[in-house]
Every structure is written in structure tokens, then in C-alpha cells.
Amino acid sequence: MSTQKISLTRYLVEQQRNDGSIPSQLRLLLEVVARACKGISQSVNKGALGGVLGSAESENVQGEVQKKLDIIANEVLIEANEWGGHLAAMASEEMDSIHLVPNRYPQGEYLLLFDPLDGSSNIDVNVSIGTIFSVLRKPEDNGQGVQESDFLQAGSQQVAAGYCIYGPQTTLVLTVGNGVAMFTLDREQGSFVLTQERIQIPADTKEFAINMSNQRHWAEPVQRYIGECLAGKEGPRGKDFNMRWIASMVADVHRILMRGGVFMYPWDKREPEKAGKLRLMYEANPMSWIVEQAGGAATNGHQRILDLKPAKLHERVAVFLGSKNEVERVTSYHDAA
Numbered sequence: 443m444s445t446q447k448i449s450l451t452r453y454l455v456e457q458q459r460n461d462g463s464i465p466s467q468l469r470l471l472l473e474v475v476a477r478a479c480k481g482i483s484q485s486v487n488k489g490a491l492g493g494v495l496g497s498a499e500s501e502n503v504q505g506e507v508q509k510k511l512d513i514i515a516n517e518v519l520i521e522a523n524e525w526g527g528h529l530a531a532m533a534s535e536e537m538d539s540i541h542l543v544p545n546r547y548p549q550g551e552y553l554l555l556f557d558p559l560d561g562s563s564n565i566d567v568n569v570s571i572g573t574i575f576s577v578l579r580k581p582e583d584n585g586q587g588v589q590e591s592d593f594l595q596a597g598s599q600q601v602a603a604g605y606c607i608y609g610p611q612t613t614l615v616l617t618v619g620n621g622v623a624m625f626t627l628d629r630e631q632g633s634f635v636l637t638q639e640r641i642q643i644p645a646d647t648k649e650f651a652i653n654m655s656n657q658r659h660w661a662e663p664v665q666r667y668i669g670e671c672l673a674g675k676e677g678p679r680g681k682d683f684n685m686r687w688i689a690s691m692v693a694d695v696h697r698i699l700m701r702g703g704v705f706m707y708p709w710d711k712r713e714p715e716k717a718g719k720l721r722l723m724y725e726a727n728p729m730s731w732i733v734e735q736a737g738g739a740a741t742n743g744h745q746r747i748l749d750l751k752p753a754k755l756h757e758r759v760a761v762f763l764g765s766k767n768e769v770e771r772v773t774s775y776h777d778a779a
């Protein structure tokens with residue numbers, strides 16, 4: 443397929459025709475999500491002129507202070523998806539519990555989860571941020587309607603996953619389980635245009651992403667892995683490493699998708715009862731599937747992230763993802779500990 447001016451809509455229709463990997467309800471749902479991301483992108487672009495910067499002075503269920511854009515992006519996604527007829531319910535980082543599609547709208551067979559605005563600390567400083575989403579199939583109805591427990595499916599059950607990054611370009615990255623495709627927003631045309639297909643992450647890398655300020659709190663396997671990277675040419679790895687940390691998972695993962703690298707947000711001693719900082723269902727799962735579909739790997743240090751069975755909606759998880767050989771190495775250090 444030529445990458446010349448193929449819109450997201452046409453790409454999805456062709457996928458549906460060619461290999462049947464996208465049922466029409468799912469295709470329409472993905473188009474609605476893309477449209478919502480376009481709307482969020484417009485708000486992000488307006489910045490101070492649109493009055494969208496700064497704090498909303500409220501807290502989400504995770505105890506984090508919400509930014510105005512966290513709330514705006516959440517509302518845009520809910521409003522766009524509510525009446526589309528493809529969904530039964532939604533869940534979001536910014537909502538305590540699930541949001542059912544109201545009875546007055548047609549009910550669909552999918553569940554949508556999202557981190558409406560990822561990288562919130564970067565909103566006010568004009569650094570790349572994004573939206574992350576994951577689509578699951580609604581389990582068989584047991585007569586009780588959709589429950590939160592219906593969402594608690596392993597990441598391997600996802601039927602679509604993606605993110606939209608609001609950076610120098612607005613870019614949508616998507617998988618439905620047959621590779622990873624990337625679409626760039628053409629602002630003149632107002633549509634996402636296919637700009638890369640079958641993205642592959644190199645298996646080896648010389649670049650790692652971790653918040654180094656937490657070093658003193660890490661467990662031994664992470665200390666060992668990063669210590670060896672920092673030792674460079676003279677150390678056991680025999681090569682120098684570079685470091686990047688944008689503090690927007692979306693932007694760090696996007697860089698890894700484009701040129702390789704390893705991203706880590708490990709468990710640490712600051713809050714030992716938490717498995718990690720990032721959320722399993724709407725951050726780690728969609729990103730892990732995208733990374734795996736691009737030939738990379740994603741674990742929590744011990745297990746494949748996509749095999750984890752969530753116990754709750756806002757569950758947290760340690761994350762190691764990106765170039766396969768590096769993820770396997772840092773995972774093996776945990777196994778050896």
C-alpha cells in the first residue's frame with residue numbers, strides 16, 4: 443500500500459476489506475477517537491490563547507491535582523464517544539469509576555479506556571503531551587449490565603490500542619494487532635494521513651529513559667542495569683549510552699518507536715506498596731501492545747505486561763519496554779535477584 447495521502451478512514455476501510463481485522467463497529471469507534479484527538483489537539487495548540495493552561499484545582503482518583511487540559515480532554519473523549527453507538531462503557535484516568543453509555547444512546551459491544559492527557563506536567567511548558575487509549579470487547583452480558591469487572595481483562599485481550607501525540611506534529615499511532623501504523627494530522631485537510639506503516643523497533647539500542655532523580659530509591663536489578671549503562675565503553679556493556687527523559691510517556695515511547703531505546707518506570711522504595719507509578723490498563727497495556735507489535739518487548743521486570751490480569755481499574759504497574767534485547771536483559775536481572 444502506498445503511503446501517499448491515505449487517510450485514516452481509508453486505511454481502516456482497506457484493512458477491513460483486506461484481512462477483516464477490523465469489524466465495522468471497531469472501525470467507526472477508532473474514527474471517533476481520532477476525531478476527539480483532533481479536537482484535543484486544537485485545544486492544546488491554542489494554549490494560553492484558549493485559556494486551557496494551568497491547574498483546575500481539583501484532584502483525580504489517584505490523588506493527583508488535575509490540570510484544566512486533563513479535564514477538557516476527558517470531556518472531549520466522553521462526549522465524542524457517548525453517542526457513536528459503538529461503545530458500552532468507558533474508563534479514564536480522570537474518573538473514579540466506569541462511565542456507562544446512557545440508555546438514550548445506542549449501545550455498542552466495545553469498552554474504551556483512556557489516559558486523556560498523558561504528561562500533564564508538560565502542558566504548561568509547551569512540551570509534547572498525548573492521549574493514550576485501549577479498546578476491549580465487552581464480555582457476554584450476564585443480565586446486570588456493564589460492570590467495572592468487565593474491564594478487568596489482560597492486555598492481551600485488547601482489540602485496538604493507540605496514542606495521539608501533541609508535539610511539533612500531531613501524530614496518531616495505532617495497532618489492531620497486525621503491526622503498527624502512524625498517521626500525521628494534516629491541518630489544512632483536517633484529516634490524519636498515513637505516514638508510516640509496519641514500524642519496527644531496533645532490537646538493540648544505546649539509549650535509555652528513566653527518571654534518574656529516583657535512583658537512590660530503586661531496587662538492585664535496576665541499579666545494576668543502569669549502573670552498567672552509565673559505565674559506558676569501559677564497563678561490562680562495552681558501549682556508551684545516551685539518556686532521554688521527557689516525562690511524557692507518550693513522547694518517550696514515540697521516540698523509542700521511531701529509533702529504539704528502553705523506557706523504564708520501575709517500582710521504588712518511596713511508596714513500596716505501589717507496584718509502580720504508571721497505570722496498567724490505560725498506560726502500560728496499550729503502550730506494551732504497540733511496542734510488541736513493533737517487534738519490541740514490555741515487562742514489569744518479571745512478567746510480560748500483556749499477561750497481567752488486572753485486579754482493579756486504576757491498578758499500577760512497573761514498566762520496562764522498548765528494544766527487545768535491552769528489555770530482556772533488565773528483566774533477566776530481576777529474575778537473577
Ligand SMILES: O=P(O)(O)OC[C@H]1O[C@](O)(COP(=O)(O)O)[C@@H](O)[C@@H]1O
Nearest residue numbers: 557559560561562653689690691692
Ligand atoms: O514526573 P515523573 O515521576 O518523572 O513521571 C513522569 C511520568 O508520569 C506521567 O506523566 C504520568 O502520566 P499522567 O500525566 O497521565 O499522570 C508519564 O507520562 C510519565 O512517564
Ligand SMILES: [Mg+2]
Nearest residue numbers: 557560561725
Ligand atoms: Mg499518563
Ligand SMILES: [Mg+2]
Nearest residue numbers: 535557559560
Ligand atoms: Mg493523564
